[in-house]
Amino acid sequence: MNAVNQIDRQAPLSTDETRRKVIGLDSLTKDFGSVRAVDNVTFDVFAGEFVGIMGPSGSGKTTLLNILSLLDVPTGGSYRLDGVETARLTEAEQVVIRREKIGLVFQQFHLIPYLTAVENLMLAQYYHSMADRGEAMEALDRIGLADRADHLPSQLSGGEQQRVCIARALINDPALILADEPTGNLDEGNEERVMGLFKELQAGGRTIILVTHNPDLGAQTDYVIRLQHGRRVA
Template sequence: MSLLELKDVSMAYGGKVFALQDINMTVEKGEWLAIMGPSGSGKTTLMNIIGCMDKATSGTVILDGIDLTDVTHQQLTTMRRDKIGMVFQQFHLIPYLTAVENIMVAQYYHSLPDKKEALAALDRVGLEDRANHLPSQLSGGEQQRVCIARALINYPVLILADEPTGNLDEANERLVMKIFHELHDEGHTILTVTHAPEVGREAQREIIIEHGRIANSEV
């Protein structure tokens, strides 16, 4: 069974303006998939649906064997918390909490904070020595690595990364992509959303979105 399956998924606003139309795609467990496309193509809308942040107007979305078609928004929130690890372009770290505390907040909303486990997650991305630093004391690359550690802390079935290198310089981009390669080698399922061809090429497979539709046939 596929980890993620979308069947005839569309998203319309006001019943007339389509951000997505008739999206069909699957993601297998352990796969690394890149969703590519220019700004306004619909890839962010697709990410929001896959990430349980929004519901499609029509079609079927199945994540880890669960049909999301008729679930409530509260159930979507639970799915996002339990199944998905999010990595954002803008980091979204809480500015007055240290690196390790930012990770423990994610644990709190899932189950119970565990500082030892949070420190281990930071060590996994090479940042245990920065555990007590505030986000303002970290470089952009370090903040993104904290985000990756936070995404991993609750053992998600899917890592969903939105433009994960968009705010990074070339050196930090290479470092972050190295971590994604290591995670993929360990068996994690990764979906990256990006407009950068060099980032998309790192994945096993690319899906190109244009004008709300899948433009390439290998999906």
């Protein structure tokens, strides 16, 4: 059995198994030349937890999230995902895990400019299994954008594009959601809508890691991991 098959990509993370370790970091480091962006970071995240990662600009938050999402590799230390050492995974196995297990929400929108909002969601469905316009419309309705389904990204505001990105990340019901400043372009009302959606997902057993600079959002998570100069601080 290869490494990717050892990871239960479709595991229903119910509340009665919250002590199952989803993420385990041990002395993780990441260097860019002579600059150490992540410095000897250790922590665990268990199934069903909603964890915040906070710190000033340049503290290593986004670099750490890129490693957790398998978009980057650490220089040293260990990263285990569902008990599997990610250093053992091939590039093809990492692609499968990102597609089927992890929902990614970035600061940049990365929407296909010539596809409508609903088509962008259907494209994400297609890479997972089969496109379903009805399900894609339901996802847009959850974030209050059903009436903008047939608009191109250029016809949407920044906040609307961000909400489409969030819907796209959630369309295939991932077990692990990694979000980098997902409400940075949203007004207060839509920020509350997104945080409420995350809490609903957590109640359904999803595991969520939220990178934010906003202490009000951090206070809504189960606990916060604080970084400074790449190190975890108390």
